[in-house]
Structure formats: structure tokens, C-alpha cells
Amino acid sequence: MTATVDGREVALGGPRQRAVLAVLVAARGRLVTQESLIAQAWDERRPPSPATLHSYVAALRRALEPGREAGRTAGVLVREHIGYALRTSRHALDAERFTVLAARGEELLRGGDPERAATVLGEALSLWRGPAYAEFEGHAFAAPETARLHGLRLSAQEDLFAAELARGRHAAVIGDLEKHTAEEPLSERGWELLTLALYRSGRQADALAALRTARRMLAEELGIDPGPSLRRLEAAVLAQDETAAPPAPAPGGDLAYGAATGAPRGRNLPFALTGLVGREEERERVALLLQEHRLVTLTGPGGIGKTRLMLEVAHARTDEDGPWLVELADLEEPDPQLVAVSVADALGIRDGASAARLAEVLGGRRTLLVLDNCEHLLQAAAGTVAQLLSRCGGLRVLVTSREPLGITGEAVYEVPPLSAEAGGELFLARARAATPGWVPQESDAEVAERICQELDGLPLAIELAAAQCRVLSVEQISTALNDRFSVLVGGPGTGPARHRALRAAMEWSYRMLERPERETFHRLSVFAGSFDLDAATAICGRPVLAELAALVRKSLVTAETGTTPRRYRMLETLKEYGRKQAEPAELAAAQAAHRSWVLARAAAAARWMEGPHAARATEQTTRDQPEVRVAFTSALLARDGAYALQLGGALMRFWYRSGHVAEGLGWLSAALELTPEGMPGPRARALIATSALNYLKGDFATAARAAADAARHARDAGDTVIEAQGLSYRALFEGMGGTPGTARRAEAAVELARISGEPWLEAEALMVLGMLLRIDGEGERAREVLTHSVTLAVACGHRFVQASSSWLVMKSDLDLGRAEQALTTGLATLRDLEEDQDVTGWLVIAHTTAAALALAGHAEEGAVLLGVVEERGARVGFSPMLMDPVDGARQSTQVHEALEPRDLARCLDRGGRMSPAEVTGMLTRSAAGRGEYDAAGADRWPCRDSSSPADL
Structure with a gap:
């Protein structure tokens, strides 16, 4: 293995380091996990530590990208998720370049251009310098790629010989062909050439002597007779038949004689009555797969557009013979003989219809056979296709099926749904055809895209929806999709019955499921989004790997590649169908299991939400939000108020930190209304959540009442923690509302928190006490109490209280004229909150930091940061000024008054357009060296130059 950079060969290190690179090359751009990379490169030898692998990767990066600056992201050997991948163009790797050139040469040869074919194939073969992966012989990772490349090299070499024969250079290639048959004695095509x-x-x-040698070699090595193509050639040579004579200079196949096939050559593909929309990339990918592989299967759920894509790809082929379409949807008996009969009928063969007879007919032909709708005949179709491919070297097969055939060498392409844009275009095109004279408005286009998203980008569903434009408006169709299976009917009567209604397309797949697979399908339909194997096991109440794998194979569940652990997803249409097919009791049990799973995850995340793992807990809960919403909905419909209270209590901190104030209050309100005064424990936690969210909303009176109710219910439940929180929150919110003497109540809450033995609770109670002392004008004492709160919070890892108390320390420092000290605290706290993904906390601290910047003499930077706060706050529906009406308004005024109106407007606007990375960069520079306003450094400040945000 060698590598060159700018024309010069670079050192790739020792054998193991080179093996690491070879594994990534063999992966052909796919991600290789760290564990798999170690296992393959060391291949049953004692594996190294991850640090050793990282050092090898670093050395390879230095070799492959010598000019890359330190700290800059690698562009060739890249880290993705939990593994590595080689990201290069196809022409950067000799193996990939050879593959492309070989495929192009074959295409030119089939198209009757042997001159250009010989040039391209010669260029492809010149890239070889010996056996593929020779230095890694014996390594398991190299074997499949070595076999693939050897097969491609053999085909390319024989294509080159065929091109030379077609050019009339018969005598010139005899020596090379004799060497070739000696090296590849089992290649019938080589002997034929x-x-x-x-x-x-x-x-x-x-x-004739060459033919006898071929017959003997095949008999001795494989125990078989020559195939029909060689036998026909032998008969033609003996009879001096003109079919073996040099061809006329006209387009023809790559074999230079015309063997009788037993059936007229041509094609039988139907022509589509409508244009294909939004499948350009898919057409190119499938066409490329057909160049590289002899069997390609298009998979996907019913209605995804497999047949339509297949026809488009097949029509673009330039084979001299075919393509031949075999429609299998109406074939009910899974009998291989019947599959062979269907193929024979399509080819026009009347004298026998067995796989053996088909192989004789197709043996000398280079053609494409297309089998449409094989999912209900998998075993029979697979057997026939395997036999034909093994005996017909020039045959390629394109299959559509909701499940792969499972044959060695099969390339599977999962047809994706249409994008919202392409789906909208398809909808409008079909709607215009169904409604002559109708001109869609801009609003119709927007609703059409929404319809297509709701219908999962399924072309069949989109076309059925568009057909309803004859009787319904686009908006009415969108609304009617709540019962999509009743609306999406009335497909064209000339099409298959399964395409005349969406339900029929789903039923076609559903009928082929075994009973355990159906039960799993029903239960998985309760998920709102993607899920992993553990989640599926939890919902089904038993191990379901076998059933899940079957559903993936049958295109009813999609595996999301690149995820670890692997995640799975069902189209919304399939989920709705699955829920409708489930028995009511079965569906209710699945929904109850789903609720239990959601609550367990929310409770586990809540335990991590306040500490150093807050970011991970926030990410998990954010990803789980679709499941949370479904769980709340099913709980409320089942009138399970106790569950809704528990889930709402577990999600309090997530809603608070993420700014989901309205959503959280909506669920909590519904849960509290549904639940009687009993269950004091869950009710107390839900009320604490209600209190905290109303505080963010700026409704201090409601927040105080909820906190008082929470303390009362917690006392009844014997929950000291929630009782102390309730007393603290009540004191705080009443104090913020103007009630005097609340600091004394807060002191009582601090004592109760100490009794509970929870340091984080004491830190939070001290935070409240410090805040109230500051409101009462006791600034110095407030700062002391808050500093103690920060110390306790740091000791127990309670990042939320640490940040909140630090914010209050900042405000006390600003009261005492210590702007620089407040600024230092604010910048450090913002970094922590950004790591924790605490949205509301970041906005609150940033708002106060903007005021500190203005008071410290950095007005422009303060205005930019205030612009960031206003834009991000509006995006999530949260305002620091509502939560902190007294100080918040004053802080904004301090920033506004520090600048001229024109400069203020420019800085606010620039802040509103900054990316998160640009904001982080600005704050980092500010922390590193504040106050350096001079001409040389003026371009560091974003409002000085409005030309480009890249200055940040």
C-alpha cells in the first residue's frame, strides 16, 4: 500500500499502522467504529489500548494532510460519532478509480464503441501493481474486498480482450489470452474469447483444441460440462458458421459472435404515463450499483415508489438485449417452477420453462432481467435468480421487493421517501392534472409540503391525496389526513389493486407477517419517533431481536445506519396502520408499557440534570420529547392522572432549563385538574414544577400559591425535600411580589433543608435567602450568604444552584459598584451553562453580563450580547425581563444608555445574527483580555464592521 501527496510518496508507518489505513480504505468511505477498527487491524492478535489506535490515526493524518494546521478538523481521515472514516473523492483511491473506469469501459463496450472501451479499460487495468491487499493476506477484513476487486479485474480484462476482438485485432491478443486462460482456467468467458x-x-x-482443454478443465476441477455459450461456439466452429466470423463494423455486444438465443431480442418495458419527480439522485445511485453488481434489489415499504424508480433506471439502460420485465405481483403460489414460467413468458420462450432452459437461452446474452414485486415469493425467486446468475455471466438482475432476496453478492438499495420539497412538487403536479384549470397559490404549495411530510414522503400516498383535489381543497385534504386510510382511496383503475388505496398497500405487507412479527409491529407503533433495541424490548415485554430484524427486512421498520446503539424508525403511516390493526386491549397494554418506559427515562435524566452530566441528560430528554408528549396524551386519555403528575414532576428541571414554559404548564395543569386531592407526594412535586415555571413566566403570585400548596402536600406525604423547596419558593416569590418579611421565612426553609441532610437543597435555600436579603437592601450579607451557597453547590455538584447563586452574586457586585468583578463571574458562569445546555440560565446570566460589560466600559460588546439575548429569548419564548422585572429592565437601560442610538441599533442587530460559535468566540476573547479598545483591535468587536459575521 502506498500513498502520494502532491505527487510525492509519503511514509505510512509500520505494518499495524498501515493495516489501520487499509481497513478504512476497504470500508470504501463507510464509518468504522473504533472497536471494529481495532479488531480488524489487529486480527486475532492481542488488541492495543485505544490510545495506541489514536496515535496511529494521528500519525496517518500527519502523513495524509501535511499542511493541516494544528487544531483544525481533519478532512481526510475523520472522526465521526464513535469511529473513523476515510473521506476522499472516488478518484483519489486507485481501487475506486479502477471500479469506475471498469464500469465505464463495460458500458462503452455494450454500447458498440470498442475503440473508446479499449482505451478506458486499458487505463483501468494500468492502475494495478500486483494483487489487491497483498501485504494483508490472511487478514479477515481484506478477504471480501480482495475477492471483489479480483472479480472486477477479471471482468475488465476480459472486456478488454472482447474490445480488441471487436476491433479486429484477433491475432494480436492470442498470446495474452493463452496466458489469461492459464491463470484463470475456470473462466468460461476467457476460453470463449x-x-x-x-x-x-x-x-x-x-x-477446437482450446475448447477441448476448457471442457477437460471444467470437468476435472468442477465436475461440470461447459455452459451453453461455449457449446454453441463449439458447434459454430465445427460448422464454420458465420456467427463465429468477425463482426461487421456496426454496434453490437462485447462478444464478437451472435449466438442463437431461442427467442427474439428486444425489450418489454412499459412506458410511464407521468413524469418522475424528485428521484434524480436515486436514479444515479441505482444505475451505479447496477454497473458494479450483477444483482441489485430495491427495497422499501409499499407505496415508496420502487417500481417507478426501477422502470426509470431500466429505460436508461443501453443493453443491446432487454431489459426484460417480469411482473410477479399476481403470482400466488411460491413455486420456483412458476417463477421460471413467468420469466419465460416475458422472454417469449415457448419450448420449456425451467431455470435450466432459461440459463441456456440467456447464457450468451448480456441483458438486464427485471423482477418486480418479489416479496411474497422470496425463496422461489431467490432460487431461480441464483441459478441464472451462476450460469449466465452476462446477465444482470434488478429486483423490487419489500424484503431482500438474501443471495450472496446481492446489493440492496433502500428507496428513501421523497423530501418535503420533492413531495410538494409531486402533489401539485398530480393535483393540476386532476383539476384542469386550477392554479395553485403560494399558500397551497406550503400546505402541500406539509401534507407530504405528514404522509412520510410516500409517493403513492401523495398521489392519492392529490387526486382528492377534484372534490376537496388542499387545506381540507390536510385536515382530513387525521383519518388518512379513509381519505386516500380512488387510485387509477388501470393500476394494481394494492395501489388504488393506501390501506391496500399496507395490507399487502401486513399479510406476509408471522404472528409474533405482527404483535411486535402493533406494539412498536406506539413510539412517536426513533427507538433502540432496549426500548423495543421494554415496550414488548420480551426479547424481540428476531422479530425486529424481520420487520427491518420486510421494510416495515427502518434501521438508522450510523447510530450506536442502532436506532429504528417507523413511518407515521405504518404506525397508524399498526395501531388500527391491534386489538384494543393489546394497544392499551403497549401504551401503558410505553408510559412506564418514558417515566423511567425521565426520572433517570432528572437525577443527572443538576450535576456535571447535565448536558447529556438534557440531550437525552430533548430527543425523548416526542415520546414524552405521546405518553402524556395517552395518560390523560386513559385518565391516569397519577402518572401524569409523576412525569410532570420528573420533567420540571428540563422544562425550566430549556425554556419550555408554556408546554410544561399545559401538561401540569391538565394533570392537576384530572387528579383529586389525594396522592400528596406526586401532587407536591407537580406543584413545585408549576411554581418554578410560573416564576420564569413572571407570574409571581401564581408561583407563590403553587409553592405554598406544594409545601402543604409534601408535609402530608412526609417529603421534607419538597416541603423545604415549597417554603423557599413561596418566600422568594412573595418577596419578589412585594410582601415584606419573607427573608425570615427563607431562614426557616434553610433550617428545614439542613435537617433533610441534602446539601444541594441547603445550597438552594441559601440562594433564595441571599436573593431576598438583597431585595431588602442587605447587600453585603446577601453576598456572604450567596457565596456560601456557591461553595455548597460546587461541593455537591449542583450546577444549577451554582449558576443561580453566581448570578445573584453578580447582581450584588453591580449594586456595590464592582462591575469588573461581576463581569468575571458572569463570563465564567456562561461557559458552564453553555456546556450544560441550560438555555434559560444562559439567557439570564447573559442579560446581566451585558449590563456588567456596559458598566465596565465595554458598551458595544454589551449591546451585542444583549442583541443575542433578545433574539434567542424570542426564539424559545422566554424573556429574562419578565422573570426579573426590576433588575432586568434596569440592566437593559444601562446598556441602551451607554451608546448612541445608531451604534446601539447596529450592535443589537449584529448580536441577533450571530451563531452560537461566534458568540462563544466573542465571550472567550472578552474573558482573555477585556478593555483593549484601540484602532489596531477595533475589528474584533462585531458592531464596528457590518460586512461579515466571520470577523467574530
Whole structure:
């Protein structure tokens, strides 16, 4: 293995480091996990530590990207998720370049251009410098790729010989063909080409001797007779048939003689009545797969557009023979003989219809056979296709099926849904055809895209929806999709019955499920989004790997590649169908299991939400939000108020930190209304959540009442923690509302928190006490109490209280004229909150930091940061000024008054357009060296130059 950079060979290190690179090259751009990379590169040897692998990767990066700056993201050997991948163009790797050139050469040869084919194939073969992966012989990772490349090299070499024969260079290639048949004695095509070269050079006896040698080699090595193509050639040579003579200079196949096939050549593909929309990339990918592989299967759920895509790809082929379409949807008996009969009928063969007879007919032809709708005949179709491919070297097969055939060498392409844009275009095109004279408005286009998203981008569903434009408006169709299976009917009567209604398309797949697979399908339909194997096991109440794998194979569940652990997803249409098919009791049990799973995850995340793992807990809960909403909905419909209270209590901190104030209050309100005064424990936690969210909303009176109710219910439940929180929150919110003497109540809450033995609770109670002392004008004492709160919070890892108390320390410092000290605290706290993904906390601290910047003499930077706060706050529906009406308004005024109106407007606007990375960069520079306003450094400040945000 060698590598060159800018024309010079670079050192790739020792054998193991080179093996690491070889594994990534063999992966052909796919991600290789760290564990798999170690296992393959060390191949049963004692594996190294991850640090050793990282050092090898770093060395390879230095070799492959010598000019890359330190700290800059690698562009060739890249880290993705939990593994590595080689990201290069196809022409950067000799193996990939060879693959492309070989495929192009074959295409030119089939298209009747042997001159250009010979040039391209010669260029492809010149890239070889010996056996593929020779230095890694014996490594398991190299074997499949070595076999693939060897097969492609053999085909390319024989294509080159065929091109030379087509050019009339018969005698010139005899020596090379004799060497080739000696090296590849089991290649029937090689013997066929040598025989033709000898015969056309006037050496009939030598041609027959070559055929005898071929017959003997095949009998001794494989115990088989020559295939029909060689037998026909032998008969043509003996009879001096003109079919073995040199071809006329006209377009033809790559074999230079025309063997009788037993059936007229041509094609039987139907032509579509409508244009294909939004499948350009898919067409190119499938066409490329057909160049590289002899069997390609298009998979996907019913209605995804497999047949339509197949027809488009097949029509673009330039085979001299075919493509031949075999429609299998109406074939009910899974009998291989019946599959062979269907193929024979399509090819026009009347004298026998077995796989063996088909192989004889197709043996000498280079054609494409297309089998449409094989999912209900998998075993029968697979057997027939495997036999044909093994005996017909020039045959390629394109299959559509909701499940792969499972044959060795099969390339599977999962047809994706249409994008919202392409789906909208398809909808409008079909709607215009169904409603002559209708001109869609801009609003119709927007609703059409929404319809297509709701219908999962399924072309069949989109076309059925568009057909309803004859009787319904686009907006009415969108609304009616709540019962999509009743609306999406009335497909064209000339099409298959399964395409005349969406339900029929779903039923076609559903009927082929075994009973355990159906039960799993029903239960998985309760998920709102993607899920992993553990989640599926929890919902189904038993191990379901086998059933899940079957559903993936049958295109009813999609595996999301690149995820670890692997995640799975169902189209919304399939989920709705699955829920409708489930028995009511079965569906209710699945929904109850789903609720239990959601609550367990929310409770586990809540335990991590306040500490150093807050970011991970926030990410998990954010990803789980679709499941949370479904769980709340099913709980409320089932009138399970106790569950809704528990889930709402577990989600309090997530809603608070993420700014989901309205959503959280909506669920909590519904849960509290549904639940009687009993269950004091869950009710107390839900009320604490209600209190905290109303505080963010700026409704201090409601927040105080909820906190008082929470303390009362917690006392009844014997929950000291929630009782102390309730007393603290009540004191705080009443104090913020103007009630005097609340600091004394807060002191009582601090004592109760100490009794509970929870340090984090004491830190939070001290935070409240400090805040109230500051409101009462006791600034110095407030700062002391808050500093103690920060110390306790740091000691127990309670990041939320640490940040909140630090914010209050900042405000006390600003009261005492210590702007620089407040600024230092604010910048450090913002970094922590950004790591924790605490949205509301970040906005609150940033708002106060903007005021500190203005008071410290950095007005422009303060205005930019205030612009960031206003834009991000509006995006999530949260305002620091509502939560902190007294100080918040004053802080904004301090920033506004520090600048001229024109400068203020420019800085606010620039802040509103900054990316998160640009904001982080600005704050980092500010922390590193504040106050350096001079001409040389003026371009560091974003409002000085409005030309480009890249200055940040």
C-alpha cells in the first residue's frame, strides 16, 4: 500500500499502522467504529489500548494532510460519532478509480464503441501493481474486498480482450489470452474469447483444441460440462458458421459472435404515463450499483415508489438485449417452477420453462432481467435468480421487493421517501392534472409540503391525496389526513389493486407477517419517533431481536445506519396502520408499557440534570420529547392522572432549563385538574414544577400559591425535600411580589433543608435567602450568604444552584459598584451553562453580563450580547425581563444608555445574527483580555464592521 501527496510518496508507518489505513480504505468511505477498527487491524492478535489506535490515526493524518494546521478538523481521515472514516473523492483511491473506469469501459463496450472501451479499460487495468491487499493476506477484513476487486479485474480484462476482438485485432491478443486462460482456467468467458481469436486468425484446429482443454478443465476441477455459450461456439466452429466470423463494423455486444438465443431480442418495458419527480439522485445511485453488481434489489415499504424508480433506471439502460420485465405481483403460489414460467413468458420462450432452459437461452446474452414485486415469493425467486446468475455471466438482475432476496453478492438499495420539497412538487403536479384549470397559490404549495411530510414522503400516498383535489381543497385534504386510510382511496383503475388505496398497500405487507412479527409491529407503533433495541424490548415485554430484524427486512421498520446503539424508525403511516390493526386491549397494554418506559427515562435524566452530566441528560430528554408528549396524551386519555403528575414532576428541571414554559404548564395543569386531592407526594412535586415555571413566566403570585400548596402536600406525604423547596419558593416569590418579611421565612426553609441532610437543597435555600436579603437592601450579607451557597453547590455538584447563586452574586457586585468583578463571574458562569445546555440560565446570566460589560466600559460588546439575548429569548419564548422585572429592565437601560442610538441599533442587530460559535468566540476573547479598545483591535468587536459575521 502506498500513498502520494502532491505527487510525492509519503511514509505510512509500520505494518499495524498501515493495516489501520487499509481497513478504512476497504470500508470504501463507510464509518468504522473504533472497536471494529481495532479488531480488524489487529486480527486475532492481542488488541492495543485505544490510545495506541489514536496515535496511529494521528500519525496517518500527519502523513495524509501535511499542511493541516494544528487544531483544525481533519478532512481526510475523520472522526465521526464513535469511529473513523476515510473521506476522499472516488478518484483519489486507485481501487475506486479502477471500479469506475471498469464500469465505464463495460458500458462503452455494450454500447458498440470498442475503440473508446479499449482505451478506458486499458487505463483501468494500468492502475494495478500486483494483487489487491497483498501485504494483508490472511487478514479477515481484506478477504471480501480482495475477492471483489479480483472479480472486477477479471471482468475488465476480459472486456478488454472482447474490445480488441471487436476491433479486429484477433491475432494480436492470442498470446495474452493463452496466458489469461492459464491463470484463470475456470473462466468460461476467457476460453470463449481465446477460441474466437484463434478461429478468426485462421486456426480452426487450435480453436477446437482450446475448447477441448476448457471442457477437460471444467470437468476435472468442477465436475461440470461447459455452459451453453461455449457449446454453441463449439458447434459454430465445427460448422464454420458465420456467427463465429468477425463482426461487421456496426454496434453490437462485447462478444464478437451472435449466438442463437431461442427467442427474439428486444425489450418489454412499459412506458410511464407521468413524469418522475424528485428521484434524480436515486436514479444515479441505482444505475451505479447496477454497473458494479450483477444483482441489485430495491427495497422499501409499499407505496415508496420502487417500481417507478426501477422502470426509470431500466429505460436508461443501453443493453443491446432487454431489459426484460417480469411482473410477479399476481403470482400466488411460491413455486420456483412458476417463477421460471413467468420469466419465460416475458422472454417469449415457448419450448420449456425451467431455470435450466432459461440459463441456456440467456447464457450468451448480456441483458438486464427485471423482477418486480418479489416479496411474497422470496425463496422461489431467490432460487431461480441464483441459478441464472451462476450460469449466465452476462446477465444482470434488478429486483423490487419489500424484503431482500438474501443471495450472496446481492446489493440492496433502500428507496428513501421523497423530501418535503420533492413531495410538494409531486402533489401539485398530480393535483393540476386532476383539476384542469386550477392554479395553485403560494399558500397551497406550503400546505402541500406539509401534507407530504405528514404522509412520510410516500409517493403513492401523495398521489392519492392529490387526486382528492377534484372534490376537496388542499387545506381540507390536510385536515382530513387525521383519518388518512379513509381519505386516500380512488387510485387509477388501470393500476394494481394494492395501489388504488393506501390501506391496500399496507395490507399487502401486513399479510406476509408471522404472528409474533405482527404483535411486535402493533406494539412498536406506539413510539412517536426513533427507538433502540432496549426500548423495543421494554415496550414488548420480551426479547424481540428476531422479530425486529424481520420487520427491518420486510421494510416495515427502518434501521438508522450510523447510530450506536442502532436506532429504528417507523413511518407515521405504518404506525397508524399498526395501531388500527391491534386489538384494543393489546394497544392499551403497549401504551401503558410505553408510559412506564418514558417515566423511567425521565426520572433517570432528572437525577443527572443538576450535576456535571447535565448536558447529556438534557440531550437525552430533548430527543425523548416526542415520546414524552405521546405518553402524556395517552395518560390523560386513559385518565391516569397519577402518572401524569409523576412525569410532570420528573420533567420540571428540563422544562425550566430549556425554556419550555408554556408546554410544561399545559401538561401540569391538565394533570392537576384530572387528579383529586389525594396522592400528596406526586401532587407536591407537580406543584413545585408549576411554581418554578410560573416564576420564569413572571407570574409571581401564581408561583407563590403553587409553592405554598406544594409545601402543604409534601408535609402530608412526609417529603421534607419538597416541603423545604415549597417554603423557599413561596418566600422568594412573595418577596419578589412585594410582601415584606419573607427573608425570615427563607431562614426557616434553610433550617428545614439542613435537617433533610441534602446539601444541594441547603445550597438552594441559601440562594433564595441571599436573593431576598438583597431585595431588602442587605447587600453585603446577601453576598456572604450567596457565596456560601456557591461553595455548597460546587461541593455537591449542583450546577444549577451554582449558576443561580453566581448570578445573584453578580447582581450584588453591580449594586456595590464592582462591575469588573461581576463581569468575571458572569463570563465564567456562561461557559458552564453553555456546556450544560441550560438555555434559560444562559439567557439570564447573559442579560446581566451585558449590563456588567456596559458598566465596565465595554458598551458595544454589551449591546451585542444583549442583541443575542433578545433574539434567542424570542426564539424559545422566554424573556429574562419578565422573570426579573426590576433588575432586568434596569440592566437593559444601562446598556441602551451607554451608546448612541445608531451604534446601539447596529450592535443589537449584529448580536441577533450571530451563531452560537461566534458568540462563544466573542465571550472567550472578552474573558482573555477585556478593555483593549484601540484602532489596531477595533475589528474584533462585531458592531464596528457590518460586512461579515466571520470577523467574530
